[in-house]
Amino acid sequence: MIEIRNLTHKYRMGNNKELTAVNNLSLKIAKGEFVAVLGHNGSGKSTLAKHLNALLLPTEGKVIVNGLDTSDAKELWQIRQQVGMVFQNPDNQLIATTVEEDVAFGPENLGILPEKIRQRVDEALNIVGMADFKTRAPHLLSGGQKQRVAIAGIIAMRPQYLVLDEPTAMLDPSGREEVIFTIRKLNKEEGLTIVHITHFMEEAVYADRVVVMEAGEIVLEGKPREVFSQVSVLKKLHLDVPAITELAYLLNKEIPGFPRDIMTIEEMVVALCP
Amino acid sequence: MSIEIKDLYHTYQVGTPYETHALQKINLDIAEGEFIGLIGHTGSGKSTLVQHLNGLLKPSQGQITIDGVDISQKGIKLKEIRKKVGLVFQYPEHQLFEETVLKDVSFGPQNLGLSVSEIDKRVRNALEVVNLDYLEIKDQSPFNISGGQKRRVAIAGVLAMEPKYLVLDEPTAGLDPRGRDEILAQIKELHRRLKITIILVSHSMDDVAKMADRLIVMHDGEVELNGTPREVFQKSEILKAIGLGVPTVSALLYSLKAKGFEVRTDLLNMEEAKEEIIKVLRMRRGKNA
Numbered sequence: 278m279i280e281i282r283n284l285t286h287k288y289r290m291g292n293n294k295e296l297t298a299v300n301n302l303s304l305k306i307a308k309g310e311f312v313a314v315l316g317h318n319g320s321g322k323s324t325l326a327k328h329l330n331a332l333l334l335p336t337e338g339k340v341i342v343n344g345l346d347t348s349d350a351k352e353l354w355q356i357r358q359q360v361g362m363v364f365q366n367p368d369n370q371l372i373a374t375t376v377e378e379d380v381a382f383g384p385e386n387l388g389i390l391p392e393k394i395r396q397r398v399d400e401a402l403n404i405v406g407m408a409d410f411k412t413r414a415p416h417l418l419s420g421g422q423k424q425r426v427a428i429a430g431i432i433a434m435r436p437q438y439l440v441l442d443e444p445t446a447m448l449d450p451s452g453r454e455e456v457i458f459t460i461r462k463l464n465k466e467e468g469l470t471i472v473h474i475t476h477f478m479e480e481a482v483y484a485d486r487v488v489v490m491e492a493g494e495i496v497l498e499g500k501p502r503e504v505f506s507q508v509s510v511l512k513k514l515h516l517d518v519p520a521i522t523e524l525a526y527l528l529n530k531e532i533p534g535f536p537r538d539i540m541t542i543e544e545m546v547v548a549l550c551p
Numbered sequence: 552m553s554i555e556i557k558d559l560y561h562t563y564q565v566g567t568p569y570e571t572h573a574l575q576k577i578n579l580d581i582a583e584g585e586f587i588g589l590i591g592h593t594g595s596g597k598s599t600l601v602q603h604l605n606g607l608l609k610p611s612q613g614q615i616t617i618d619g620v621d622i623s624q625k626g627i628k629l630k631e632i633r634k635k636v637g638l639v640f641q642y643p644e645h646q647l648f649e650e651t652v653l654k655d656v657s658f659g660p661q662n663l664g665l666s667v668s669e670i671d672k673r674v675r676n677a678l679e680v681v682n683l684d685y686l687e688i689k690d691q692s693p694f695n696i697s698g699g700q701k702r703r704v705a706i707a708g709v710l711a712m713e714p715k716y717l718v719l720d721e722p723t724a725g726l727d728p729r730g731r732d733e734i735l736a737q738i739k740e741l742h743r744r745l746k747i748t749i750i751l752v753s754h755s756m757d758d759v760a761k762m763a764d765r766l767i768v769m770h771d772g773e774v775e776l777n778g779t780p781r782e783v784f785q786k787s788e789i790l791k792a793i794g795l796g797v798p799t800v801s802a803l804l805y806s807l808k809a810k811g812f813e814v815r816t817d818l819l820n821m822e823e824a825k826e827e828i829i830k831v832l833r834m835r836r837g838k839n840a
Contacts (some may be wrong), residue, residue: 318697356575447724477728542806545806
């Protein structure tokens with residue numbers, strides 16, 4: 278479990294000022310959970326994410342990963358091995374000249390035996406569906422493929438938690454689908470705990486739990502259905518509502534009793550054509 | 552006046568094993584004042600096409616005429632063309648380079664050799680259009696402002712050239728919903744108020760459905776569909792086959808219709824869809840009564 282207790286993070290700005298990016302935030306992420314974190318730019322999502330594997334340390338409060346305190350420098354390697362992170366821009370994350378070398382980079386640094394590394398690399402590439410590309414040059418792949426290689430590089434380190442900071446923001450629709458499919462698979466089949474930071478509400482629909490941030494605090498939290506049915510609150514926060522939920526909301530205004538918590542086309546069809 | 556593209560072909564790396572036909576037999580007319588949505592999969596040729604519109608790429612074959620001037624002929628003054636056709640690339644903020652926002656936005660008009668007062672006027676206008684406060688932002692470093700602001704500064708740099716035609720390649724990529732809505736609203740405003748012809752390259756069916764008068768859909772280097780959003784989104788089979796899909800609203804209406812819920816399928820937003828669904832529900836109730 279990852280436990281965030283009263284976390285505050287302040288950035289020091291140039292002119293002796295401070296910026297509070299995360300403000301007294303508490304959150305627990307259970308093993309095996311799929312949590313989506315929403316919020317617009319500057320709401321503190323990325324700052325929060327970087328605390329989960331000690332890339333940032335709390336100004337106040339604590340972050341505890343499987344009982345290990347991220348502020349304890351001795352535990353750093355342990356924590357980073359358990360919590361892997363994938364960032365927005367795939368081009369900034371790939372370093373080697375072939376896909377398999379790139380995926381091997383993490384396990385090599387963990388000092389794992391070469392034959393074991395081979396096994397882990399193959400396994401990781403299989404999971405993300407990139408095994409056929411293992412001898413290819415990363416820079417010639419599509420955005421979605423690059424991002425899947427970046428994910429493989431993380432899972433080859435066998436983490437328990439995968440934190441993804443807007444992994445689809447720079448991808449086209451098919452790349453986005455590939456990555457989302459991979460993330461869901463990692464959660465369902467490999468049992469990885471997922472923390473997925475995104476702007477795209479359609480992607481958050483698959484989560485077990487949605488956390489909405491604003492000004493460094495959690496303003497909404499719950500099952501996707503509960504959170505998305507709060508159309509007016511989300512709009513006030515300048516967030517999108519899934520288009521179908523918005524329609525349900527509009528219909529509900531005209532037809533009292535029409536369900537407001539519809540999230541997908543299939544559900545809408547069922548509601549209208551019982 | 553207009554942009555005319557006639558039998559345009561573009562081949563990359565001609566004569567090598569890597570020869571790729573990025574564009575083939577493209578024929579298009581874009582009239583002044585239009586708002587065009589250019590959509591297609593990654594690799595469909597959209598970016599190659601738009602780079603031809605201001606002479607960044609030369610046709611392998613064919614002709615591009617802008618306001619009557621064939622820009623592919625030898626000895627053409629590209630500066631004149633680039634004054635007319637502004638191109639905002641993907642992630643344009645990567646091209647910011649000056650020390651201050653003011654200098655960065657002034658760079659283009661300065662290269663046109665305009666007077667100081669004219670440059671100043673244009674920079675003020677351009678920043679106003681993208682909704683940035685001139686006095687507040689002019690002396691800031693373009694590297695020290697937020698992502699959404701950077702993008703707007705980059706767009707202002709192109710607007711300061713006062714182009715007649717403005718091509719924007721995925722201007723909302725990577726922005727959050729608020730940033731996206733702001734940029735799209737400003738583009739709409741440019742079109743409405745300044746009558747600039749807009750060519751918006753996008754992946755998002757939902758965005759182009761809301762904004763464009765006409766959609767051009769590209770696939771494998773060719774124009775696959777060309778028509779109003781209503782017309783184009785009726786061809787859901789073709790769109791799906793080339794991996795694009797339809798806007799959420801169209802997808803819903805098709806699913807409803809398949810289930811015998813007799814709705815029109817050529818609606819473009821949820822507001823229209825709501826009206827239509829309620830109309831159908833009322834008719835059904837009428838029949839049952």
